[in-house]
Amino acid sequence: MKDKNVKKVVLAYSGGLDTSVIIRWLKETYHCQVIAFCADVGQGEDLKAVAEKAKKTGAGKVIISDLKETFAKDYLLPMLRANALYEGSYLLGTSIARPLIAKRQMEIAKAEGADAVAHGATGKGNDQVRFELTYLSIDPAIHIIAPWREWEFTSRSELITYSHRFGIPVTATLEKPYSIDRNLFHVSYEGGILEDPWREPPDSMFTWTASPEKAKEAPQTIEVGYVAGNPVTINGKRYSPAGLIEALNQIGGAHGIGRVDLVENRYVGIKSRGVYETPGGTILHAAHRAVESLTLDREVLHLRDSLISHYSSLVYYGYWFSPERQLLQTLFDRAQEKVTGVARLKLYKGGVTVLGRKSKFSLYRQEISTFEKDSVYVPQEAEGFIRLNALRLKLLAIGQGDQKYGKRKKS
Numbered sequence: 001m002k003d004k005n006v007k008k009v010v011l012a013y014s015g016g017l018d019t020s021v022i023i024r025w026l027k028e029t030y031h032c033q034v035i036a037f038c039a040d041v042g043q044g045e046d047l048k049a050v051a052e053k054a055k056k057t058g059a060g061k062v063i064i065s066d067l068k069e070t071f072a073k074d075y076l077l078p079m080l081r082a083n084a085l086y087e088g089s090y091l092l093g094t095s096i097a098r099p100l101i102a103k104r105q106m107e108i109a110k111a112e113g114a115d116a117v118a119h120g121a122t123g124k125g126n127d128q129v130r131f132e133l134t135y136l137s138i139d140p141a142i143h144i145i146a147p148w149r150e151w152e153f154t155s156r157s158e159l160i161t162y163s164h165r166f167g168i169p170v171t172a173t174l175e176k177p178y179s180i181d182r183n184l185f186h187v188s189y190e191g192g193i194l195e196d197p198w199r200e201p202p203d204s205m206f207t208w209t210a211s212p213e214k215a216k217e218a219p220q221t222i223e224v225g226y227v228a229g230n231p232v233t234i235n236g237k238r239y240s241p242a243g244l245i246e247a248l249n250q251i252g253g254a255h256g257i258g259r260v261d262l263v264e265n266r267y268v269g270i271k272s273r274g275v276y277e278t279p280g281g282t283i284l285h286a287a288h289r290a291v292e293s294l295t296l297d298r299e300v301l302h303l304r305d306s307l308i309s310h311y312s313s314l315v316y317y318g319y320w321f322s323p324e325r326q327l328l329q330t331l332f333d334r335a336q337e338k339v340t341g342v343a344r345l346k347l348y349k350g351g352v353t354v355l356g357r358k359s360k361f362s363l364y365r366q367e368i369s370t371f372e373k374d375s376v377y378v379p380q381e382a383e384g385f386i387r388l389n390a391l392r393l394k395l396l397a398i399g400q401g402d403q404k405y406g407k408r409k410k411s
Contacts, residue, residue: 008033008114009145012105012131013059014043015050016179017170018120021159022147023057024166026118029151033060037108039101040066042184042242057168061112065104068184072241075100075320076185080284081229081339082332083292083305084312089262090274091281092315093186098127099320102134106142116143123148126267130318137321156191182207184245186258186278197263197273208253208277212350215256219348221355222251224287226343229336231284245280252279256350267317283352287343290357294364295339304335 009026013019013036026034036054040047051062075096086092102119109117117135121127128146135142153159156179163170178192187207193199203211210216225233231244239247252258258279266272292301307328314325341359345352368376 006030006032006115006143006145008035008112009116009118010035010037010105010109010112010114011059011118012101012120013038013050013054013062014120015045015053016120017156017159017163018122018148020053020057020168020170021153021163022118022120023054023059024162024168025147025151026145027058030145032115034058035061035063035108035112035114037105038062038064039097039104040064040068041071041097041100042068042246043182045182053169063108065108067100067104068242069240071097071100071184072245076245076281077230077241078329078333079315080231080281080288081336082311082329083285083288083308084315085285085308086312086316087262087264089260090264090276090316091186091260091278091285092312093183093276093278093281094181094188095126095130095316095318096185096320097183098130098318099134102131103138103321106135106138109142110139116145118145118147121146121148124266124268124270125272126316126318129267130320133318134321178205180207184242185281186276188277189275190272194273194275201261201275205275206259206277208249209259209279210254210256212256215349216254219346220251220255221344221346222283223342223344224248224284225341226288226291227340229288229333229339231287233342245284248280248283252283252347252352253277255279255347257347257352258282259350283345283347286352286354287345288339290343290345290354291341291359292339294341294357294359294362296335297363300335304332307331 009030009032011019011022011026011034013023015038023034023036026032036051036059038047038050038054047064051064054062079092079096084092086095105117108114119128119131121131123146128148132144132146135144153162160170178194179190181188189201189205194201223235224231225236230241232238234244234247258277258281260276260278261273263271263273296304311325311328311332314320314322314328319325338361340361341357343354344356346355
């Protein structure tokens with residue numbers, strides 16, 4: 001519901017079609033001051049040019065925040081420690097950026113004395129939930145303006161027409177209207193020609209990754225080093241969290257690693273086709289699993305893995321600041337304390353293959369695991385182990401036999 005008393009709004013601004021139109025629409029509809037907030041989460045854009053565009057479009061003030069290292073350290077690394085994958089494929093690149101952007105947006109709103117915050121998420125998508133759950137977890141009384149739920153426009157084609165009427169420069173066209181979201185961790189594509197799930201994405205669309213057919217002809221071997229579940233080195237060279245992810249994006253992209261095309265289930269109940277590039281994240285997922293395979297106790301590993309799906313859904317749905325996500329994070333991080341070591345990987349034509357792994361906390365003992373003679377494991381003891389574990393199966397078989405053949409006579 002529109003509140004005509006709104007005097008100042010902080011808009012999460014990307015410089016794209018939707019948020020560029022929103023600046024003009026807010027001024028026309030609410031007659032308010034618009035502060036355009038642009039979060040630098042590694043999207044690789046000229047943010048000075050984005051700021052100039054916001055001012056020309058009508059923003060009274062533009063604030064740019066460099067959040068790359070915060071994004072990597074406090075959001076991406078915790079999520080990577082959890083091995084989060086939504087519906088088995090999506091590494092959650094867009095999902096994980098939204099709570100950070102929304103949190104910083106709320107900080108700016110408080111500092112600037114704004115009456116409201118606004119975002120450009122559509123009324124059908126997940127981002128509206130992610131932004132607003134974060135807003136409300138910080139200030140339950142904040143006024144939220146969601147233009148896609150208020151204005152008269154029903155499609156991006158109409159936004160393009162509106163932008164032409166007011167001379168708003170946009171990069172989207174009626175011929176190529178798919179949406180692109182890019183940050184330090186991934187690039188995502190949806191909408192437009194991608195709405196047909198049978199249609200193959202054009203290779204020219206991809207930003208970071210070569211197609212496997214055009215990727216490097218020679219494989220590359222790299223080593224990723226971990227400390228307490230966090231990646232810290234590539235081939236022995238130490239990086240900052242953001243720097244490490246950027247480096248792996250370049251390395252993996254050249255080998256065609258990290259493309260995902262899936263139809264996913266949005267939180268609002270609609271199925272959506274998304275195409276993603278996450279080369280660095282794909283490498284880190286494989287490397288982390290490799291080091292964990294040496295260092296995690298079996299039952300700890302199985303318990304943690306049983307909770308990954310729930311954790312991933314919380315991130316996808318926008319519950320980053322919920323008590324349940326924080327509780328799971330505490331559990332997962334406790335399990336990561338000795339996930340320290342190195343994974344050796346081969347990158348080739350879109351594939352990541354683990355070649356080796358080592359750790360000073362390794363629970364693997366070659367002298368016990370060997371098929372050769374050892375002095376610890378006694379094979380004959382396995383018979384009692386098997387019989388005890390088979391007892392319930394034997395009882396089931398006896399009971400089923402009684403029902404099928406009649407109760408057996410005692411001998």
